[in-house]
Amino acid sequence: MSELQALLEQARAEGLARIAEAEDLVSLNEARVRTLGRKAPLSQARSGLGKVDENERKVMGRLANEVQKELEAALQAKQEVFQAAELEQRWERERIDVTLPGAVPPLGALHPLTKTIWEIVDIFIGLGYSVAEGPEVELSLYNFDALNTPPAHPARSAQDTFYVDGAGEEVCLRTQTSPMQMRIMETEAPPIYVVVPGRVYRREAEDATHTSQFAQIEGLAVDEGITMGDLKGSLSAFARAIFGGDLDVRLRPHYFPFTEPSAELDVQCFVCRGSGSGCRMCKGEGWIEVLGCGMVDPALFEWAGHDPERYSGFAFGMGVERIAALAHGVSDIRYFYDNDLRFLSQFRGIA
Amino acid sequence: MRVPMRWLAEFVDVDVPVDKLAELLDLSGTKVEAVHRPSAAIGGVVVAEVLGITQHPNADSLTLVDVRAGSGDAELVVCGARNFRVGDRVPLAQVGARLPEMEITERKIRGETSRGMLCSAAELGVSADHSGILVLPNDAAPGDDVVDLLGLDDTILELEITPNRPDCMSIVGVAREVSAILGNDLRHPLVQVETDAGVASPVRVDVQDATGCPRYLARYIEGVKVARSPAWLTTRLLSVGVRAVSNVVDVTNLVLFELGQPLHAFDAANVPDQHIIVRRARRGEGMTTLDGHERTLHPDDLLIAEKKEPLAIAGVMGGGDSEVSDETTAVILESAHFQPESISFTSRRHGLRTEASARFERGTDPDLVSVAADRAASLIADLAGGRVAPDIVDQYPSPIERASITLRPRRAEQVLGAPLGIDQQASYLRALELEVVESDGALQVQVPLFRPDLKREIDLVEEVGRLAGFDRLPNTLPPGRTGRLDREQRAERAIRVLLADLGLHEAWTSSFMAEVDLSRLGVGRGDPAAGVVRLANPMSEEERCLRTTLLPGLLRSVALNERQRAPGVALFEMARVYEPSGERLPREAVVLAGVLSGSRRVASWDSPEEPWDLFDAKGIVEALFASLGLPAPGFSQAQGLPFHPTRAAAISIEGRSAGAVGELHPQTLVAWEIERPVIAFELALAPLLATLGGKPKVQELWRFPSNLFDIAIVVDAVMASSEPSRIIREVGAPEVVDVRLFDVYEGDQIPAGKKSLAYALELRAQEGTVTDAMAAEVRDRIVGALAARLGAELRG
């Protein structure tokens, strides 16, 4: 073995030993300088290459390169170990308990009556209706007279209807959304397909199912050739959309002053599925009353200036609180107007 | 309306089970509200004879009653009522008996042992009458089961009769419906009165108001012996919830329920000269009605009177003086037809609704007047031994005519949407006892007077429809149109959704406010009477006015939630406010209001509690404007209730006033009993909706970076920070595209009475990049303007 070869082998052995001894990135860097730096044994050995003959120089040059590669590889491997360990420490330093509570932004909710109105209105929009609103303070002319409710009718008494001070019984708070039927028919030519949500007022003693102000949704469809079958089909579609597609729906004859024939729409009780026995939801009847409806009375067409022989139509009205209470299991409709956050915050979610 | 099945069966065969009948009635328009089977809840109640009544030794209001039921021993029961005498028959619920609301056990009541209970009609579940023990007919045998005696094993239908169907206010009328539904014949009650040629009626009748009283008939019966009614009559009345009084009165009630024609029996001796006058009340006239109330009459009230004094309020209630009593021997029997509106007004005016007025105000059958009088006269003759005078007074100057209506069967089919042939339609109408003649393919229909609701063709279409059954109609859909919300409706929805997303709960509060709320909220300052719509008949003073602001309702809800210890309350409402318009109807405007109080965020593991503050409210308003695509709102210092004097701003949109935002005045909070500060905002919706743009048009994106620089100035401490912002925007245009205030400082670094404001500006060139020279020029322009117009000094 030549002297040069011995030096190179020594540089290899020493270098590998130094690298093995390194304990962290700092000592590894020191080891790098001392094995591969200009003053390192390998560099010094290389400087001896110029002093040997060409044959040996070739052989020894190859050996020097081999040693250098081996040392570099050892450094690299060791460095990767240290880097991995350091990252490992960093991750531990940066660890977050992700089960700590999140910073929830303040969360509000729409009122259940608003949601119920939107749900109902959207079903009718799907059936081709538009939406209108009318005055809450209304002329008795529209609220009563035009709707076949003459002055002698008990509903018009100051016992039952709010009147505006200073106007006798000429101006009232509307007791129903129905006066909008007249206002719309008076100003629009058929075809008319419209729903009218809004507040109405009645002088009622308040209890779990009555409040002196509440919301109604009125509907009106006027066109040529509208039949009671259209009423039945439209409102059955609505009732099933709201309460469940597999429930039975029935029309039961009733009386309203401004529709004829008149009916109430019942939907099969969604709690007992119509069996009725012992059911508290439907009080054993098996059916739940949903809304009042009927064919527009020809007298209304005449009042509004439309030919009752040419046009026919149907109208309906429903109480929003009642439907919301049924849908959400609300036992007392006064809760809707208390705005207790413990109540309001229960109406999140998709209807 | 109570309909006992046994009574009904006298007039029509019911060959289906009761539940089926109830369903058929429901589906033909006579809603069955309940089916009562009173006996199901009653057992062990027997007829007992009262042997003795003594005072309870320890309670003034109680008595000890000795009773014997049949052959057994006498029992002692404690009783609270005193409406019976020794010898009377009464219902005794023996120990172990069952009643609808209770079970009877031996009990000590104030030291005395009670072996059972005497029952009122209400306790037996037969009527709402709580007023005393139900005294039974004298011919009831002690020991007999009261259920059998009173026919409580009958089934009773409770019907809802709609106001258009006066004919169904009677058993015969309901029987007519049932006959039409089941296709079984209707049996009319047999009416035959035996008169006594030896009796002459002394009755004279003057109808001075034939409009109010189109028909008045009087029969005269003498030799009457007033006594208790027999068991069958007592039972029958009890089955419709009426307590028996005496044979004569009970007969009039029986006929009322049976036929639907109210009758009145006067003691002839108390009608001077037996001369009856039907007239309107005189101004200032008064009378005491049977219920003991002294009533002041109205000139529109129709009266039955003798020559001087009123005898009865026509069709509503009699007076005490002329009532049939135990001493009565001769009776004047009134059977009349009154104008429905007149009875309705009088009944409402006096708050007096009776079985009679309920029928007259819906409209009775004028043709029934004589039938009912004869039916009652014959019963009185039978039960009270009366002799009926053959002559009748019957004032009916203008007989009411039957309506004659043409029904086009094709029209009925068009309205109903179902094929129902002419024969089918005719048979439905005939089943209702209408006279139907077919001619030229149409039906000519004569309507008896018991159906005043049938006046027009459409009324007959309804009858055809409901008897055919709505279940026979097809389910079809009309064409509809293009249904959608308009832009303003979509904006209103978007606003509600945004506010809920920003952390507010939507509220619905009352449309009413109290008079006192006006001054509390500073409404109509200067002239408190102006600007408010008031109700003539509010439910309470708290609800006297229509609201002009949504704050009262929202503040009530804040107080409620504060009492419930909610850590934070953030509510909004979008609803109407009302103000006089000078027209007949007030102006109604939609307003959006919000209230913020307490914690926006409660203390958490990583951050302290964060209260809602004024800038949250402003931020919400600004976010609202931005999300609707509106120009930024303007804010300026504002003053006045309900706000804190120095912590409120008026809001404007493009120079138009739109509302206000601010902290509420402490005295406002006191008025609503709220402890924590409340921030509120209120915005009129109209100016916002009027400013909505169309669909946004996109601008080309900037290809060159913008240039940012800051300006810090020193101004007077009271100066609104919006002033420099406005000037920077104005003077910096068009290069300055954004101005943001990022620092406000008052303190040691600057002179007292001054503050430092620092703004970050964003500059853009129309073309290319912003050069240093351009930026310097803009900066000089702005600094110069701020100095000249606000006296602002550049800081540092």
Ligand SMILES: [Zn+2]
């Ligand atoms: Zn049910």
